[in-house]
Amino acid sequence: MTRLAYETIRRMPKVLLHDHLDGGLRPETLLDLAAEAGYRGLPATGADRLQEWFSGAAHGSQEEQLSRYEPVLDLLQTRPALVRAGVECAQDLAEDGVVYAEVKLAPEQHTREGLTREQVVDAVLEGLRVGTAKARLFGRTIEVRLLLTAMRQAADSMEIARLAVAYRDAGVVGFDIAGPEAGYPPTRHISACEYIQRENFNLTLHAGEGFGLSSIWEAIQWCGADRLGQGVRIVDDIALAEDGTAKLGRLASYIRDKRIPLELCPTSNVNTGAVASLAEHPVELLRLLRFRVTVNTDGRLVNATTMSGEFARLSKEFGYGIDTLRWFTVNAMKSAFVPHDERLDLIDRVIKPGFARLRTEHVGASFFRQEDPW
Template sequence: MTSQIQNTPSSDQIRRAPKVLLHDHLDGGLRPGTIVELAQETGYSNLPETDPDKLGIWFREAADSGSLERYLETFAHTCAVMQTRDALVRVAAECAEDLAEDGVVYAEVRYAPEQHLEAGLTLEEVVEAVNEGFREGERIARENGHRIRVGALLTAMRHAARALEIAELANRYRDLGVVGFDIAGAEAGYPPTRHLDAFEYLKRENNHFTIHAGEAFGLPSIWQALQWCGADRLGHGVRIIDDIQVHGDGSVELGRLASYVRDKRIPLEMCPSSNLQTGAADSYAAHPIGLLRRLHFRATVNTDNRLMSGTSMSREFERLVEAFGYTLDDIQWFSVNAMKSAFIPFDERLAMINDVIKPGYAELKSEWLFQQTASTRGSVGDQA
């Protein structure tokens, strides 16, 4: 029996496998029931549905509609109920709890502080509330028998003019729960080079940052993020596939940019379900992650917006297992890739890999092998 067959994971094993998440938006992962309750508490009356189940369906259908206006409207609703300290603490705590329940052992969750100021909070109060929520969620997860560590990424919006201010904020809180910086928003018309002052500042401070690039706009977005801005990671980066040519005989030719990304081991924060919604791939089986995995790019698997995509880390891996026949070895490879690429210190990343991730997968593989052996013995006994 081949290791490919032996290591094919069940849904339960995927859920229990120690997973690492680098690209998840706080305002894209709320529980529908929480949105309804917070709307009632704050007097927000514009929700399209007030039944949690129906609201969850509405978010997924709006994200799948193909309408940019409806997709952006989804975030208007989540951000609207995330304007008070208590709401931010609750949403962040529930985020950590939900991820831990799904088997995530390390996560970097991003949000834009500038989008949570409508009720009078300062940028600092927003950051402190979210950090408090993450710590509370970690504590509750431990009480429930789960282990998770959550770091925050502070995001600046590409169309706004506060990137340097948010970068300075990320630097002030870098040892207090914030692990890095990000920019997000529409790529077309808002290149990362508009915010060079923020990136230059972060580099001078030896701080980490990722840039949403290569999702909707293409190779120029990736090139600018890397060569002009110096990004440590690429948020999505899925359009790097445009610089890879697969010939009829099966041979593969990498362009200069794709070769650079692979040679430099630049992490790609890939979000398969989200990429399908935005048209970056037609199906899971056609998603570039399959080829990028075969070519040994530093690919990672992520959720992006769990509410809008109706997904989780386990669901993402379930779909990839179905599409590509991935095994526990593949899921471990993606998880180690992500942990290597995290924005925490090297020794802490190494400890997570050696003390948590590798032992977790070894246990799952041994469990699977035991089950297979027991099943084989049972079949032999039945035949006898």
Template sequence: MLSTNSVPVTPEAIRTAPKVLLHDHLDGGLRPATVIDLADACGYRDLPTSDVGELGRWFTEAADSGSLVRYLETFAHTCGVMQSTEALVRVAAECAEDLAADGVVYAEVRYAPELFCENGLSLDTIVEAVQEGFRIGAVKAKEAGRTIRIGTLLCAMRQNARSLEIAELAVRHRDSGVVGFDIAGPEAGFPPTRNLDAFEYLRQQNAHFTIHAGEAFGLPSIWEAIQHCGAERLGHGVRIVDDIKVAGDGSVQLGRLASYVRDRRIPLEMCPSSNVQTGAAPSIAEHPIGLLTKLRFRVTVNTDNRLMSNCLPSTEMAALVDAFGYDWADLRWFTINAMKSAFIGFDERLAIINDVIKPGYAALMG
């Protein structure tokens, strides 16, 4: 029961609430002005426009096609301007600042190092540049009165054959801020089991990993990710709803895979706006996150790509408040779910929950 003194759940108030982000792509979150600056600096000539406002709209409209393949094409431009250490440092620093300004206290930001090698940068140099950017951004955020911690996830592109190499890179840098591994890229035709050697290596190294699964492809992708590969979290996982039957009287029956995911508390890294853009859900109001939240799956709320979806963690939460009538208790639940599911140490997660998240929501709930 919320206090009568609670702060109204408005977009402005949500922005001030402590938030945790588990699924955010570095190359999907650039500021439009930065894309233009970096293109000028490196001689990249393929941008559709050099007007900041128009470019921001172009990214969102191009990503709104309803196709994951078309959506992924927008990354040619962001990756095209991120081929130097200076660009990587700047993009990472601005990412940390932008998330902190939106009230994010802990974020796991992911990217695929293999996408930034076009000008000869080594994989290790790329990781070191991004880590330096996050360090700079966190310092600037602190100077502005905001505290943020960022862990990095390294992605391997599932259509390429470099998963083991990227997994080894993640383990090599795990003491300097790289907290885990992921595979990204097109799901259809590139099942998680193509990367079994990488996942076997990570398990042997006691390393953490999540897997993009159940976004553009259905239950087999989720089943493989969990049962063959050992995924600790599911990137998106939205298609788990295909294993849930809702009868006309409102009663719900979970299939064996959905039951397993819920019983094991496997976190779902849900990205509502992105899922609508790629056709994985028809609208926010019809997004499976509503049912999955009601059934108390381990649901977390994420941005995926802030540039392409024109969103922030606070606007994703605000959209869910509008669609499902969620209150502060619900938003706190999403946030604690995410923090519990982070790839940092148990004591560190507990400290952020008890010292930052719970007091922050208590102040809003009155």
């Protein structure tokens, strides 16, 4: 089984659709922000130990992992902190070889010290613009957009949906609903989802990680989600026979046939217990069955991961070569919430040439003789 070198993976032009801003801060930044604010709520005083504490959420429930974000949220309550988070987000993703990213931001979680939701969005957008410009100075090309997220357990999803639409020409490309799934079905926010649809805007919902098929079904059939955030539990609607053949249930068939993208986050899925281990992750089954599979990070801090790290783990576990990782990447870019011509431009101008250069460097390796899976 082939395993790609990490440096080869890092040089791939990658696309990221599911990444939370508050889940991607550098430990060093948290320490700086805490020192500036006189904040004493961090669980550790050194960057390494702080990283260990955050990634210690592994194998906890979805709710337990979400609780690890509280110290981060405590520190992201001022404009300078949010601008810095945006700058470093764009820089870190670019350094990892990401050429397009959609980052999730829940504005209401950053208003404890008086910022309005609009000021929160403005600060993060400014940070992303500055970070993107700085990355380009070092030869890194990246485009970063925002997804505004409402929380399942809150009651202001319509306000967030209206805010997303108001910023649709300023860097926001869609609306999302996140938070604990159990006890908070997506239909609690159906009015906001219907508003997004009436405005001809984009909708992705977290569903099918902390809860099962009913959550996915509601997100798709009641709320009209264009993409599924996580969606890993769709495997519960797929029956495998002893001979290895698969029979899809009606929901799984619908999602595959309609090409509804799955924002899979393998490391996070394992850490929350949605999947027992990476070896048992259904990413390979879903790929073979030709679902619209994408690979994502979810929370880079909490999961101690990057896009290169996700691809490297999958390459090691399932033997994925360059062509398969290109398939995931093209899937993601096809599923992005920017206009069709912009998607095609990035695919044709950046992604395919980037992978072609890497393949040329490895001509003769047996694992590059497979047919393109798309």
